[in-house]
Amino acid sequence: MPDTLVSPAVSPPGTSETPSLIHARGLTKKFGEFIAVDAVDFDVAPGESFGFLGPNGAGKTSTMRMIGCVSPITNGSLRIMDMDPAADGPRIRARLGVVPQQDTLDTELTVRENLIIYGRYFGLSRTEVGKRADELLEFAQLTERAGDQVEPLSGGMKRRLTIARSLINEPTILLLDEPTTGLDPQARHLLWDRLYRLKQRGVTLVLTTHYMDEAEQLCDRLVVMDKAKIVAEGSPRELIERYSTKEVTELRFEPDVAETLHGRFDAIAERTEYLPDRILLYADDGEEAAVGVHAMGLRPETVLVRRSSLEDVFLRLTGRSLIE
Amino acid sequence: MTALARTPSGSDSTQGLSSGSTISRVFEHRLMAYRRTFRSSLFTSFITPTLFLAAMGLGLGSYVDSGDSATLGGISYLAFLAPGLLAASAMNSSAFEATFPVMRGLLWSRTFHAMYATPISARDITLGNLAFMTARLTLIATAFTVVIVLFGAATSPLIVLAVPAAVLTGMAFAAPITAFSATQKTPEKFNALFRFVITPLFLFSGTFFPVSSLPPVLQSVAWFTPLYHGVSLTRGLSLGTISQDPLAAVVDVLFLSAFVIVGTSFAIRTIGARLVRG
Numbered sequence: 001m002p003d004t005l006v007s008p009a010v011s012p013p014g015t016s017e018t019p020s021l022i023h024a025r026g027l028t029k030k031f032g033e034f035i036a037v038d039a040v041d042f043d044v045a046p047g048e049s050f051g052f053l054g055p056n057g058a059g060k061t062s063t064m065r066m067i068g069c070v071s072p073i074t075n076g077s078l079r080i081m082d083m084d085p086a087a088d089g090p091r092i093r094a095r096l097g098v099v100p101q102q103d104t105l106d107t108e109l110t111v112r113e114n115l116i117i118y119g120r121y122f123g124l125s126r127t128e129v130g131k132r133a134d135e136l137l138e139f140a141q142l143t144e145r146a147g148d149q150v151e152p153l154s155g156g157m158k159r160r161l162t163i164a165r166s167l168i169n170e171p172t173i174l175l176l177d178e179p180t181t182g183l184d185p186q187a188r189h190l191l192w193d194r195l196y197r198l199k200q201r202g203v204t205l206v207l208t209t210h211y212m213d214e215a216e217q218l219c220d221r222l223v224v225m226d227k228a229k230i231v232a233e234g235s236p237r238e239l240i241e242r243y244s245t246k247e248v249t250e251l252r253f254e255p256d257v258a259e260t261l262h263g264r265f266d267a268i269a270e271r272t273e274y275l276p277d278r279i280l281l282y283a284d285d286g287e288e289a290a291v292g293v294h295a296m297g298l299r300p301e302t303v304l305v306r307r308s309s310l311e312d313v314f315l316r317l318t319g320r321s322l323i324e
Numbered sequence: 325m326t327a328l329a330r331t332p333s334g335s336d337s338t339q340g341l342s343s344g345s346t347i348s349r350v351f352e353h354r355l356m357a358y359r360r361t362f363r364s365s366l367f368t369s370f371i372t373p374t375l376f377l378a379a380m381g382l383g384l385g386s387y388v389d390s391g392d393s394a395t396l397g398g399i400s401y402l403a404f405l406a407p408g409l410l411a412a413s414a415m416n417s418s419a420f421e422a423t424f425p426v427m428r429g430l431l432w433s434r435t436f437h438a439m440y441a442t443p444i445s446a447r448d449i450t451l452g453n454l455a456f457m458t459a460r461l462t463l464i465a466t467a468f469t470v471v472i473v474l475f476g477a478a479t480s481p482l483i484v485l486a487v488p489a490a491v492l493t494g495m496a497f498a499a500p501i502t503a504f505s506a507t508q509k510t511p512e513k514f515n516a517l518f519r520f521v522i523t524p525l526f527l528f529s530g531t532f533f534p535v536s537s538l539p540p541v542l543q544s545v546a547w548f549t550p551l552y553h554g555v556s557l558t559r560g561l562s563l564g565t566i567s568q569d570p571l572a573a574v575v576d577v578l579f580l581s582a583f584v585i586v587g588t589s590f591a592i593r594t595i596g597a598r599l600v601r602g
Contacts, residue, residue, distance in 0.1 A: 061602075070440055071600055090443035106437035108357035117353045121442035169442070278472070 011151075019082065021046050021173055021204055022067060026076030029062045036062040038228035039076060046191055049205040052286070053079030053215045053310060055320070060208035061101060063225075064177045067206065070091050081172060096123060099162050103176045105150045112137065114145040115165055122169040127133045140164035140194065156187025161195060167203075174198065176207040179212060192217050212310035222235035224310075236310055244308035245270050245318045247286030251279045251293060251300040261298070268292030273315055348445050350452020351459075353439070354397065358460070372413065377475050378530075380403050388560070399479070406477035407486055407562035408531035410468045411554035414494035417464050419522045421457045422501035423514045428599050429453070430506060437599060446596030450502070454588060457498045458491060465490035480564025489561055493554025496580040499587025506594035508558060525562035530555045553579045 002151040019044035029037040037059040037176065044050045044193040059159030065071035066078060069089040078090050079086055083166055090298040104116050112133055137143045142159040147151065153161065166174060179195070195218055209215050215222050216236045224239070232239055249269070253261065258279065265272045268289050269281035283289040286305035293300065315321060358365070385401035396404045429436035429449075436449050465487045472478050472486075478582035488582030501517070508514070528538065537541055546552045552578040566573050 037509060057555040065602060068441060069438075071602065093441060094443045096441070098441040100437065100441070102433075102434060104437070104441075105437045106353070106357065107433050108360070115357055117349075117356055118438070118442070120349050120352060121346075121439060121444050122441070124348075164436075 007205040020080055022050075022206065024076065024077040027063070027066065027078050029059070029066060029071065030043035030074045031303055035228050037066070038229045040223075040225075040228075041245050042223055042230065042233070044206055044255060046062050047137045047202050047204055049199050049218055050207075051215045051219035051222035051287065052206075052225050053210070053212065053219075053222050053314070054208075055210055058143070058309070059178055060223040060225055063135060064175055064206070065207055067173075068096060069096050089139065090210060094169065095172045095282040097166035097169065097174040099159075099166045099174070099176040099179055100181045101181065103162055105158060105161060105165070107149070107151045109150065110147050110162055111142055111150060111153070114150060114161060114226065115168055117311055119168040124169070129168065134162040134169075136167055139167075139197075141190075154187070159183065159187070160189055160194065163191070167198075173204045176205065176290055178208055178210070180209075180211070188214070196258040212314070214311055217260060222310075224314060224317055226314075226320075231317045239310060239313045240308045242313075244312040245281075245282040246284040247289075248306055248308050249283065249286040249293070250302075250304040250306065251281065251282040252302045253279070253298075255302050264296070264298075267290075267294070268296075275321070280312070280315075282308070335516065343445075343448065346448040347455060348453045350439060350444065350449055352508035353435070353454045354453065354456035355459075357509040358456075361368045366463070366467070369464045369477055370471060370601075371411065373391070373471040374466040376404055376413075377402065377471060377477065380409075381477065400477075402475065402477045403479055403563065404559070405485075405532065406472045406475065407558035408555045409564075410450055410472065410486060410490050411493045411551060411558045412526050412531045413468060414461055414465055414490040415497050415525065415551050415554065416522065417461060418457060418494040418498035419501055419518065421460060423505050423517070424501050425510065426453070426505035426513075426595075427511055430595070431509065437602070443552065446599050447592050449599070450588070450592045454495070454499060454502065454591070457494060457502075461491045461494040462487065465494070468593065478562045480562060481568060482561040482564055484559040484560045486558045489554065489557040492580045492584070493550065493557070494552065496550040496583035496587070499591055500532065500582050501587075503594045506591065506598050513522050525549055525551045530559075550580055569596070 007285070022042070022044040024040060024042050026039045026041065027037060028035070028039050040063065044052075052058075052063060054060055062071065066073050066085065069081060069085040069092050072086060081095060085092060091148060106117070111115065115133035115136055116126075116129050120134060125134070134143075134146075137146050138260050140163060142157060142161055142164065145157065150158065150161070152233075163176075163179070176195070180191050182193065192214070195205065195207075199218070205218065207214075207218060209218075219236060221233070221235050222239070224229045232243065233243065259275075261279065264280070265281055268276075269283045271282040273280040273282075281289045281293075290303050290305060293303070311321070333373065381402035388396075389399035439449055440446065468490070469483060469487050471480075473483060478486075504517070505514070526540065529535070529546055529549055531551070535546045535552060538546060557566075557573060557576040557580075560569075560573055
């Protein structure tokens, strides 16, 4: 079903004069027989904020690890800053900032020492790295915790420290793998704010997420990944326009009533999704659809009219929810 | 320009980094963490040999020496035991250093993965960690040797060379054990390593009694263990008997070096494989 919706060509925005920072064609990663990434094409332009949106196991992390030059590609081609990861791994990594999914902070060191030693890996002098560490602690709002051990920090603080650490080499590209997974809403918003500032300063962000709100907040452009493949590409707005209606009417019925309603809404909605807990009616005017439901003599327990989101795009493309 | 903002031009601050200097960054990292426990670790490095030599060398030794001293070639049990314990404790420290900290870097705090996301290579990570183990062993062996001298247990000025001999012995274990540790996903087999490899070697490689008192079959087995060669080397230096059979000493050094070299090349491979897998 989703095959018809795949857009075959994924092209970078802008003109051909702006060379892409990351250029992937037919990029494939296999682990034995298992295909983690299946011949994906994408480009990331300088200064843009690019996202991989998809559920767990879609191949996002494998793709990120290939871009991070820590996992060799199986097939296809990958160029990063016009270099080959296989031949120039260390040179590429020198210009990347990496925020891995799992924290890799050294719990035997203090907050500030974690930044210092990381800077030293990039060959920075002690004076320079000290200066940058203090700036980055400020940026990550961790100045007061500079001398503390890492372990007692909250999840959000550890993430901010990891982001600060990833910036110590002034990277051209910042790779963020599931940057806010596991954080509470307040910590997520604080983190988004910091990432948004980086974006404003022209840092190229490449991130993976399975949160549609995160993708909408942070990404200029994104690809939707499912089962190792890219199934759609565009800006959040474009994707919503292309694959969904302007509005969605969410209906909740008693479970036994809901079962009898399959196919009943075709006249009032462009498309209908029957989920276990609710029915989604896709229409450009959600209120009108809600009125239509009442006109049919149905009395749902709740009715919610909202704008379409990337969640709806994903549902349309894959027939499944992002977070299951 | 602050540390935060860099547009595509990027920074090329890492150009011209040699492998030697990237290895030293890894070493520097371990040192940074070690600084915190340095005092207590140094204290332990002196206390442990003091307790061992007092209890076993003097205490147990007084019984041994009251018997037929000809079995030990006419020397005191303390003088016989001290260099053996030096080599054996180098082995023990290495076995510890090459297991849990390696698992920590690859699995628990994942600091090796953090390093690998930078220009640092798997080879740098391996060699940097082995270099740190070498430094730590040097400290432990030096402290131990000082205690031996203070106990009056060394009979030759060549005891000074027992420090590098003990370090070599320790590294003959550290390198292959590091290679092994990098293949493990839980510390379960570390217990087996200590119980079935390290402890038997500690007891039967000539540390506490001459290997010649073992049954012939076990004597041959003992010959193929690194600790046997380590003990024979440190003892030969401490007692000054090394000049009686220099060829045997050369064989000891070559045997131990082979363990270090082969172990190191395996360690680079197993750590590399683990880093690539993620």
